[in-house]
Amino acid sequence: MQNQEYSVGLDIGTTKIVAIVGRRNAHGKIEVMGVGKAKSLGVHKGIVNNISQTINSIKAAVAEAQASAGVPIHKVTVGIAGKHIRSLQHSDYIMREHPDQYITEKDIEALKEQVKKLVMLPGEEIIHVLPQEYKVDSEGEIHEPVGMHGKRLEANFHVVVGQMGSIRNIARCVKEAGLEMEALTLEPLASSEAVLTKEEKEAGVAIIDIGGGTTDIAIFKDNIIRHTCVIPYGGGIITDDIKEGCSIIEKHAEQLKVKFGSSLPDMEKESTFVTIPGLHGRQDKEISLKTLAQIVGARVEEILEMVNTELKAYGAFEQKKKLIAGIVLTGGGSNLKNLRLLANYTTGFDSRIGFANEYIVNDKNQYLKGPEFATAIGLLMESLKIRDKKSYTTEVENTAEATESTPAEMVSDNGQETVSNEETGESNAERKRKGLTFGQSLMEKVKKFFEEVE
Numbered sequence: 001m002q003n004q005e006y007s008v009g010l011d012i013g014t015t016k017i018v019a020i021v022g023r024r025n026a027h028g029k030i031e032v033m034g035v036g037k038a039k040s041l042g043v044h045k046g047i048v049n050n051i052s053q054t055i056n057s058i059k060a061a062v063a064e065a066q067a068s069a070g071v072p073i074h075k076v077t078v079g080i081a082g083k084h085i086r087s088l089q090h091s092d093y094i095m096r097e098h099p100d101q102y103i104t105e106k107d108i109e110a111l112k113e114q115v116k117k118l119v120m121l122p123g124e125e126i127i128h129v130l131p132q133e134y135k136v137d138s139e140g141e142i143h144e145p146v147g148m149h150g151k152r153l154e155a156n157f158h159v160v161v162g163q164m165g166s167i168r169n170i171a172r173c174v175k176e177a178g179l180e181m182e183a184l185t186l187e188p189l190a191s192s193e194a195v196l197t198k199e200e201k202e203a204g205v206a207i208i209d210i211g212g213g214t215t216d217i218a219i220f221k222d223n224i225i226r227h228t229c230v231i232p233y234g235g236g237i238i239t240d241d242i243k244e245g246c247s248i249i250e251k252h253a254e255q256l257k258v259k260f261g262s263s264l265p266d267m268e269k270e271s272t273f274v275t276i277p278g279l280h281g282r283q284d285k286e287i288s289l290k291t292l293a294q295i296v297g298a299r300v301e302e303i304l305e306m307v308n309t310e311l312k313a314y315g316a317f318e319q320k321k322k323l324i325a326g327i328v329l330t331g332g333g334s335n336l337k338n339l340r341l342l343a344n345y346t347t348g349f350d351s352r353i354g355f356a357n358e359y360i361v362n363d364k365n366q367y368l369k370g371p372e373f374a375t376a377i378g379l380l381m382e383s384l385k386i387r388d389k390k391s392y393t394t395e396v397e398n399t400a401e402a403t404e405s406t407p408a409e410m411v412s413d414n415g416q417e418t419v420s421n422e423e424t425g426e427s428n429a430e431r432k433r434k435g436l437t438f439g440q441s442l443m444e445k446v447k448k449f450f451e452e453v454e
Helices: 053-071 107-114 164-176 187-195 196-201 233-248 250-260 291-313 339-347 370-405 429-433 438-453
Strands: 007-012 015-025 030-039 075-079 084-097 124-136 139-141 152-163 180-187 206-209 215-223 226-231 273-276 283-288 327-330 349-351
Touching: 007 053, 007 164, 007 187, 007 233, 007 370, 015 053, 015 370, 030 053, 030 370, 053 164, 075 187, 075 370, 084 226, 084 283, 107 124, 107 152, 124 164, 124 226, 152 233, 152 273, 164 180, 180 187, 187 215, 187 226, 187 327, 187 370, 196 206, 196 215, 196 273, 196 438, 206 291, 215 291, 215 327, 226 291, 233 250, 233 291, 250 273, 273 291, 283 291, 291 339, 291 429, 327 339, 327 370, 339 349
Parallel strands: 007 075, 075 180, 206 327, 327 349
Antiparallel strands: 007 015, 015 030, 084 152, 124 139, 124 152, 206 215, 215 226, 273 283
16 A cells, blocks of 8 residues: 555655655645654764664654654665765667567666676675667667667666665665665755756756765756766764864754854854853853854865866866756755855856755645755655556556457457457467567568468
């Protein structure tokens, strides 16, 4: 029942773990049934470094989501990030056995499976094989080859690779929390599902997801994924800098960052102070908002310079590859005051904050509007897509079975009896293998008969 009615996205982040339960309504929009959130205790910079703590955090988030949704959770679509993630470009092709038949999803899957056999560095594993552009025989720049005819099917691929150990650790945590992992998705790809529009992907856009432990980047152009990477710094390192720079505890540093942190020191007054309570009877501490902004701004600028390096590596400043839609900032770190202005200045691209509730219909109190929920909502959307695809495949298979079980001798619409399989001497299975309809196979037999007579 779970597989039929609703799906679950599970975001295992550095600062928090979020489980979102949802389903599609009659209009194709997403209706969120329940949300669960727990503090992430066993994850550092997107990588699991304490199995038991991570399992407990997952259980807590899932239990809360189950309680608010009122349904049991069995399968989840999980996100992956971390500094071990890298991507590469690869071209490959297959020679089709029956070029007279049109290209199907099976051919594309066969091509993807071939790419998955690529030899990686020791300890690495392929996470995603994402087709960019196809080539059928000599015809290039094809975005959708299904339904076309051709012998050679070729494609350029964006291949996402991760450390096998990190992938196995996530899978183990999910399994030991009593869940089945439906799919593993790169987090910036999930976030892009939730906050980017088709027009932005077409025009050229970079999504910058600033999480607690990592900053994830995905670049799209002509509606195709062009570049992905993970920078091993996020909001957590800004909190650490405040803690060290102001000599305060982590809890107070986080509160300062969230409530008063700014990315542009020049826009803060030196005369404005905030008071931090002293520990165990010690004197309260006064911190200048300008000093706080200088600490925050220095680290944010460093992260944005790394983003700039990745944009240059892709070629975003070249005329052909230019990102017309600029940058979309999302993730919890994008809540920082004046971040958008600093991003505009540092990268030279126009930017906006990506809110994740555009596809949600029942978020009346705007709880899910925060950009920190972008990845979790994107994972839920990915899970719903997987479910829809499975439903469609089952439907097609059932239709095919029903066709196979139809009697060989049939009557046409005008009441005339059609020729049976025995008369043509060909089975349904043989016709299916050749990709011929009943009428086509009959025509083949007639042709053969006249050739033999001649």
